[in-house]
Amino acid sequence: MLQDSVQVYSLKSYFCRMNFIIEQTVSAIKTLYGVEIGESEISLQQTRREFEGQVTIVTFPFTRFSRKSPEQTGQEIGAYLLASTPEISGFNTIKGFLNLVISDRYWIGLFNDKLSRADYGQLAPNGKKVMVEYSSPNTNKPLHLGHVRNNLLGFSVAEILKAAGYEVIRTNLVNDRGIHICKSMLAWQQFGNGETPANAHIKGDHLVGKYYVRFEAEIKEQIAEIKNNLTSTSLISNETRNAVLSKESVIKKNKAIINYTVTSIAPAIRELGPDAEIRLETALDNANFKPLLDVVRKKSPDKKLIEAVSQCNESQKVISEAEEIKNELVRNGTPLMREAQQMLRKWEAGDEEVINLWKMMNDWVYAGFEETYRNLGVAFEKFYYESDTYLLGKDLIQEGLEKDVFFKKDDGSVWIDLTAEGLDQKLVLRADGTSVYITQDLGTAQLKYDDFGMDESIYVVGNEQDYHFKVLFLILSKLGKTWAKGLYHLSYGMVDLPSGKMKSREGTVVDADDLIREMTETATQYTEESGRLDGFSPEEKQELHQMIGLAALKYFLLKVEPQKRLLFDPKESVEFQGHTGPFIQYSHARIRSLVAKANYDENSGWNGYETLLPEERELILALNGYPAMLEAAAKDHSPAMVANYVYELARLYNKFYHDAPPILKTEDAASRNFRLRLSLVVGAIIKRCMGLMGIGVPERM
RNA sequence: GCGCCCAUAGCUCAGCUGGAUAGAGCAACGGUUUUCUAAACCGUCGGUCUCAGGUUCGAAUCCUGAUGGGCGUACCA
Numbered sequence A: 001m002l003q004d005s006v007q008v009y010s011l012k013s014y015f016c017r018m019n020f021i022i023e024q025t026v027s028a029i030k031t032l033y034g035v036e037i038g039e040s041e042i043s044l045q046q047t048r049r050e051f052e053g054q055v056t057i058v059t060f061p062f063t064r065f066s067r068k069s070p071e072q073t074g075q076e077i078g079a080y081l082l083a084s085t086p087e088i089s090g091f092n093t094i095k096g097f098l099n100l101v102i103s104d105r106y107w108i109g110l111f112n113d114k115l116s117r118a119d120y121g122q123l124a125p126n127g128k129k130v131m132v133e134y135s136s137p138n139t140n141k142p143l144h145l146g147h148v149r150n151n152l153l154g155f156s157v158a159e160i161l162k163a164a165g166y167e168v169i170r171t172n173l174v175n176d177r178g179i180h181i182c183k184s185m186l187a188w189q190q191f192g193n194g195e196t197p198a199n200a201h202i203k204g205d206h207l208v209g210k211y212y213v214r215f216e217a218e219i220k221e222q223i224a225e226i227k228n229n230l231t232s233t234s235l236i237s238n239e240t241r242n243a244v245l246s247k248e249s250v251i252k253k254n255k256a257i258i259n260y261t262v263t264s265i266a267p268a269i270r271e272l273g274p275d276a277e278i279r280l281e282t283a284l285d286n287a288n289f290k291p292l293l294d295v296v297r298k299k300s301p302d303k304k305l306i307e308a309v310s311q312c313n314e315s316q317k318v319i320s321e322a323e324e325i326k327n328e329l330v331r332n333g334t335p336l337m338r339e340a341q342q343m344l345r346k347w348e349a350g351d352e353e354v355i356n357l358w359k360m361m362n363d364w365v366y367a368g369f370e371e372t373y374r375n376l377g378v379a380f381e382k383f384y385y386e387s388d389t390y391l392l393g394k395d396l397i398q399e400g401l402e403k404d405v406f407f408k409k410d411d412g413s414v415w416i417d418l419t420a421e422g423l424d425q426k427l428v429l430r431a432d433g434t435s436v437y438i439t440q441d442l443g444t445a446q447l448k449y450d451d452f453g454m455d456e457s458i459y460v461v462g463n464e465q466d467y468h469f470k471v472l473f474l475i476l477s478k479l480g481k482t483w484a485k486g487l488y489h490l491s492y493g494m495v496d497l498p499s500g501k502m503k504s505r506e507g508t509v510v511d512a513d514d515l516i517r518e519m520t521e522t523a524t525q526y527t528e529e530s531g532r533l534d535g536f537s538p539e540e541k542q543e544l545h546q547m548i549g550l551a552a553l554k555y556f557l558l559k560v561e562p563q564k565r566l567l568f569d570p571k572e573s574v575e576f577q578g579h580t581g582p583f584i585q586y587s588h589a590r591i592r593s594l595v596a597k598a599n600y601d602e603n604s605g606w607n608g609y610e611t612l613l614p615e616e617r618e619l620i621l622a623l624n625g626y627p628a629m630l631e632a633a634a635k636d637h638s639p640a641m642v643a644n645y646v647y648e649l650a651r652l653y654n655k656f657y658h659d660a661p662p663i664l665k666t667e668d669a670a671s672r673n674f675r676l677r678l679s680l681v682v683g684a685i686i687k688r689c690m691g692l693m694g695i696g697v698p699e700r701m
Numbered sequence B: 001g002c003g004c005c006c007a008u009a010g011c012u013c014a015g016c017u018g019g020a021u022a023g024a025g026c027a028a029c030g031g032u033u034u035u036c037u038a039a040a041c042c043g044u045c046g047g048u049c050u051c052a053g054g055u056u057c058g059a060a061u062c063c064u065g066a067u068g069g070g071c072g073u074a075c076c077a
Helices: A019-033 A060-066 A070-084 A104-115 A145-163 A179-191 A204-228 A238-271 A274-286 A290-299 A303-333 A335-349 A352-376 A394-402 A437-452 A463-478 A482-486 A512-530 A538-558 A581-598 A614-624 A626-636 A639-659 A669-692
Strands: A044-046 A055-058 A088-094 A097-102 A129-133 A167-174 A382-385 A414-417 A425-429 A456-462 A487-492 A495-497
Touching: A019 A055, A019 A060, A019 A070, A060 A070, A070 A088, A070 A097, A104 A614, A104 A669, A129 A145, A129 A437, A145 A167, A145 A352, A145 A456, A145 A487, A145 A495, A145 A512, A145 A538, A145 A626, A145 A639, A145 A669, A167 A437, A179 A204, A179 A335, A179 A352, A204 A303, A204 A335, A204 A352, A238 A274, A238 A303, A274 A290, A290 A303, A303 A335, A335 A352, A352 A512, A352 A538, A382 A437, A394 A414, A394 A425, A394 A437, A425 A437, A425 A463, A437 A456, A437 A463, A456 A463, A456 A482, A463 A482, A463 A487, A482 A487, A512 A538, A538 A581, A538 A639, A581 A639, A581 A669, A614 A626, A614 A639, A614 A669, A626 A639, A626 A669, A639 A669
Parallel strands: A129 A167, A129 A456, A167 A382, A456 A487
Antiparallel strands: A044 A055, A055 A097, A088 A097, A414 A425
8 A cells, every 4th residue: 555655755855865874874873872773763854055065964853862962963973974974075063953065976976877867767667556536527517627627636646656656547437327417318308409519519518518507497497486386386296285385384483483582582682782783683694593692602691591592593403404305395396307307217227218318418428528538638548337337336235234244224224334433324225225326336346346456546536525435445344345445535625716616506617628728828829929939830839839728727736735625716827937837848848949959969978077066966956856756746646746846846947047157158068968968857857747747848839 | 513624925835754044936026138948037025834722952744622714414426
């Protein structure tokens, strides 16, 4: 499992992973103070810019056996290291920090032997197989910004794991069946007039989405109609009518209780001050008595008053609950909803007409998705379809019953009790023997393992399903599946807009295709203004614009840690300057252009180059940290780490480019060749990192 | 009610195996091009790291509690 990996990453320490320093420090402490300490007790960090040196050892922890001041301890260890280690050419101590100066000869040697090799950065195969499931769309509507985050994360994590030595299988579990697709089908049947992607010139997934929206609009009208004419409407059955009416009477009764109580306690509340009075008003407006209850509890000793407010609070809760159930009853009672459910039953029974319609509309959607996936640059080795897997898992229920992991209730439904683990009781099979969500996920997990026998399996799914996956993994491990310990839920936060949450009902969803197009357009505009693309054919320009637009989008979405919510402002979020994808692309293009102009011969050496510029030293340190960064990003499943690393590298390079004497005009062959090779290597690592995020880099821009 | 996640500069984010004066970008202001791509570089301004306790030589980082925001707590998926 990844979690067992020993190496630990931190932005401060990955620059200086130098075992010889740790080893020498261990022996220094043994010699000086007679104490044997573990290598893990020594932490190295990169020296802050304002002090001399590259590597810093914190000496505070050693004072307990040196019995000297941190500074003096540092002096002693420093002196030992200077004498014993040829790579160390100097040191200084400030308070409890021992700063070591590593000789340029060491850095140049490191560059020669390791960093400048063509295969630098690819970790050796680790013999492990990992599955990354991502995307997993519903087939009733096109992809939106939230899916984009999911797709980019999944793709990127897969690339990172590949680079870290895994064999990776990317899978997409397509949710192609269920009530949602029946809604689109039904609306198309009733209102579509034979419209197809071909004759309407609409992308297939958008066409199907259009009818999903139509369904929701129609049902909204039916709901309004029913609510306005509850006693007379013929749209619902008498059974539903009676159920709704009974909920209404519950609501009415509780409203009366609240009205009565509020009138009688209002004077007492006013006496508690303006604060309480305001809360009384907002309680009525917002249908929430909790804030009022809190303030009354705090301010009033009158138990009867508290009880009365508490009564209002309880009644309000009953009202809210009844209203929710009422709404659900009305919604499910509408003719359209009943027809959709009828259609789902027909689908499950294999009704030919329904199946054919389903196949046709799904094919439209797949053609649309394929285009979006191609534009996003994501791909999969294996597709699973819920229409194939939705009946799976029942054998596991049987297995669980035999192993006493599950238990049967009197009605025949099957449950698991997870209260000992701090969770709840959870239904795993309905009384009528049909599956619930988790049943088929159990079955699908087993299927995937049977198909591929992978060591690890990553599910890229939003954080609203955290609980579900906790339960899923726990059940599998209770069933004795040894592979369950390799399961991991890569949970990510929702994408918010400035206006708040994206809601399909309110039409505030940012469509993936629109987004990609807008990004490309913005990049086009920006690039044309800079006017640097002479010699590009129109096709090359178009390709470049898309590359830059996508880089802006992808980098913006990936640079934030997955678990965090992400605020996306379509107007302002995606920039081309500063901490952005295009900035990093630009740095790469700059390097390529430089190397091209220099006519650099890759065989030319830099013998005699002995003294580094500070910027060169920093670049070497940064390059040296790449493998540790990669390992850490793989361990944490974090493209954001790659994003931040490569930005730092590009920034350091730009500083070097700006501050170093012009390379093309450098006469000294060793300096010139070294700097060109350094540039080349930085460019290669930038390209690698961007590739890990699915972002291309141009030769010119 | 219970559970999980988040909180760092005006805005968007880094930093979290505990270490020096908490860093970037954007925004604002100023500077750099007869030097290889100014999508760059440099400077100024900007912070009670949500709050209160605790552990420690040392806390943005670990622990406890609170506050605020989000999500979940379905015989939906």
